[in-house]
Amino acid sequence: MDPERLVEALVFASAEPVPAAAVARVLPGDVDADAVLVAVQARYAGRGVELVQVADGWQFRTAPDVAPLLLQVVPRPRRLPRAAMEALAVVAYHQPATRTEIEAVRGATLSQATMDALLEAGLIEPKGRRETPGRPTLWGTTDAFLAQFGLRSLRDLPRRDDLLVERQPTPLV
Amino acid sequence: MDPERLVEALVFASAEPVPAAAVARVLPGDVDADAVLVAVQARYAGRGVELVQVADGWQFRTAPDVAPLLLQVVPRPRRLPRAAMEALAVVAYHQPATRTEIEAVRGATLSQATMDALLEAGLIEPKGRRETPGRPTLWGTTDAFLAQFGLRSLRDLPRRDDLLVERQPTPLV
């Protein structure tokens, strides 16, 4: 059996990212799962459906440029509002973080609606408590967060400096 | 936009089979939906995933020859209901025993469903009849019973006397 066909079928069947280890399990011992995955990825490059590496796994996804036409047919949930995106960014960079810490960085209170939106979308999850008075809950991002934004790991987040340099410093007059 | 890419993505992302008419609605007016579908089908022919036409539309599916190789069989052993477990235990210790005798030891009636469950699991079997009025069937345990409970023979069952300490009358305080 052609290993590419096996891998293609296995990853295609799942709506979730499939870990490379799970791919390796269906292949004969002497076949390199990563090499096969990369070969399948190349085969689908530029097609309407692409193979991407996200959240410690591999997933077939529609190509981003097809979206406008797809959205006529496939339902799309509401986008996260700005407050939720910023709170999410704080958690992503400062995790694990308490609610108070998130509020401190943003300089604004975190509304219940924002917390609910992030929790319902499964983008953040409790990661224990901080051992300080009141034992506040610590929040961190989930694998669903990585999958949602097409990240392989938190290391794929741009470095702080890379985010800030895009701005050209205007010389003082 | 390459119509094949669009159709590929549309069928991939849909939760239901996509009728050709729905494909046509997404494509520009002058593009023949059926022709595009057939072209995509040809592209996937022989791959791990195939585009197939089912009753109400088009759908991607794992290639029939690949599916069995990916099928993961997960053992999910059943538990015996409590009544069946007790009846089995009574048979084990009192065999050969009639149904009425099992009921007498348990102090509860034995439903036909419970008997059927034990018979189907191959744990008990008829061992002749008792020569009393009505000639009731005698039941005993099987070799499958021994295998299930890791016993070499019925003598390996814990001794009845070791299990049942004579109940002491509770001292009055």
Place this chain on the structure above:
Amino acid sequence: MSDEPRALLKLDGFEGPMDLLLDLARGQRVDLARISILDLVEQYLAVVDQALRVRLELAADWLVMAAWLAWLKSRLLAPAPEGAAEPEAVEVAEALAARLDALEHVQRAARWLGARPQLGQEVFPRGCPEDLVEMDRSGLAADLPQLVRAYMAAVRRGSSGQAYVPPSPRLWTVAEATARLTRMLGGPLGRTLGAGWVALERFLPHVAGDPAQRRAALASTLLAGLELARSGHADLRQDAPFGPVLVRSVLVQGGQDGP
């Protein structure tokens, strides 16, 4: 004065005082590390002042920030004497600049995330995943400890004092039916009926839902009727096959007119 509506409008769009400060800092068009905190304070106070002139109520955090910035401004202009207990105004200003820098980073990170193709927004996963897992339910989860516990539980219940009686369905016997039929034909019902024919079904005992018990009662009552007819105590009649069986008391006709 033409600035007022614009200032108010702007205030409503901000996620709090820090957000406004950051926006004002960006307006200085300089590197965030080199912004003039003093200018920033002036601008913030001006915006809040304008907002207050148009509407009196303003969330507390805006006013707290305004008061704090006013303090910072005074300290920056007239530094506290050496050795004062208060923190150096310059250090406080630097801390504020650092907070603005952190917020700037978060807002950029949020925009970076927002610009990525999002699952369910710009990219979509397989809509109808296929289940490649099959459950094998043929095995049995049962071990010796469970068997032993079950045995002990069974024996304890069996010897718990309540004598076990196998249930026997309560069936209406022919003797009971005969007694009932005789009693009813000779009783008030029989006297009321006189010599009339009555459907045998009216002599059935009251039986709860169980069909087997109903059939048994019907059969016993029919046999009882035949028995009474044989001994000359009653007449039976059936006008058509499968029609109702009628019964008539001979006792009444025989002149035994009650006590």
